[in-house]
Amino acid sequence: MPLDAGPVRDGGPMPSPADFAGHVALVTGAARGIGRATALRLHRGGAAVACLDRDAPVLAGLVNQITAEGGRALALGCDVSRDVEVAEAVGRVVRDFGRLDAVHANAGIQRYGTALDVTEAQWQEVMDCNVKSAFLTARHSLPHLIATGRGAIVITASAQGFAAQRNVVHYSTSKAALVGLTRALAVDHAAQGVRVNCVCPGSVDTPMLRAAADRFGRDRPDGVQGLLAEWGRAHPLGHLCAPEEVAEVVAFLLSERAAFITGAAVSVDGGLIARLGAALPE
Numbered sequence: 001m002p003l004d005a006g007p008v009r010d011g012g013p014m015p016s017p018a019d020f021a022g023h024v025a026l027v028t029g030a031a032r033g034i035g036r037a038t039a040l041r042l043h044r045g046g047a048a049v050a051c052l053d054r055d056a057p058v059l060a061g062l063v064n065q066i067t068a069e070g071g072r073a074l075a076l077g078c079d080v081s082r083d084v085e086v087a088e089a090v091g092r093v094v095r096d097f098g099r100l101d102a103v104h105a106n107a108g109i110q111r112y113g114t115a116l117d118v119t120e121a122q123w124q125e126v127m128d129c130n131v132k133s134a135f136l137t138a139r140h141s142l143p144h145l146i147a148t149g150r151g152a153i154v155i156t157a158s159a160q161g162f163a164a165q166r167n168v169v170h171y172s173t174s175k176a177a178l179v180g181l182t183r184a185l186a187v188d189h190a191a192q193g194v195r196v197n198c199v200c201p202g203s204v205d206t207p208m209l210r211a212a213a214d215r216f217g218r219d220r221p222d223g224v225q226g227l228l229a230e231w232g233r234a235h236p237l238g239h240l241c242a243p244e245e246v247a248e249v250v251a252f253l254l255s256e257r258a259a260f261i262t263g264a265a266v267s268v269d270g271g272l273i274a275r276l277g278a279a280l281p282e
Ligand SMILES: NC(=O)c1ccc[n+]([C@@H]2O[C@H](COP(=O)([O-])OP(=O)(O)OC[C@H]3O[C@@H](n4cnc5c(N)ncnc54)[C@H](O)[C@@H]3O)[C@@H](O)[C@H]2O)c1
Pocket: 028, 029, 030, 031, 032, 033, 034, 035, 052, 053, 054, 055, 078, 079, 080, 081, 106, 107, 108, 109, 110, 129, 133, 156, 157, 158, 159, 200, 201, 202, 203, 204, 205, 206, 207, 208, 209
């Protein structure tokens, strides 16, 4: 069958980039970094935003900011690796806001180690916070996304879903699993009108990255700033990514402008994965 055998759809006028008016969004890991940037981007696009994070005090500041800007937001302190807490949080969102249209399953942690030193408990912590959390967020959101008839999920994976660094065996594995989860969810729920994609960032200037720079850069002659600059130069575009640059891609994938995109792993990595290793001969 030719690939273009289906009926041609008239999608009508494309919505504007700011068109989340009347939508309800849920963002996990919203207290800081990429999740915070997405929550603000979706709010500024007109969505009511449910902000989930286990750091409830920091979440409260974000929700105050959104409210002060005239938006609607809900702070829900919860551990998204725990089924009962995610179920309760999603239930609260639908009770308070009446529906759910867009979900950014973004919460995650970075840990270090090789197969020789990562313990079973450390392995499990990373799998729970990075993979199980996205599964649970999708699982509890899906019935509501299906009910809207136009739901969308974006998962934050990583460039490390495609290429491994040294000393992050559990983190790298978890990010590859999220690419697989994205594809499986996309295939299972396409016919129910739910699109599922993931973003795969390179190095993003967030508290997570700063913590890594503090850990590995503090004894360098050029210090933490020198290491951050070096990580930036590792990307062909020559600098670190801003959280807002990831949020913009997440917003696009969650919007109707991405109506025919599902199951995709979208790189937001300044060309990191596109380039062959610098040590190879020209
Ligand atoms: N920063 C980067 O360079 C980078 C690159 C690629 C992918 N990512 C991924 O992007 C996502 C966000 O990263 P970030 O850099 O913004 O991190 P961050 O540490 O700055 O923020 C992550 C937030 O998630 C929350 N969180 C973590 N585990 C949680 C849990 N179980 N329940 C509830 N909240 C939880 C934290 O409290 C924190 O507020 C993560 O999945 C990370 O792996 C980050």
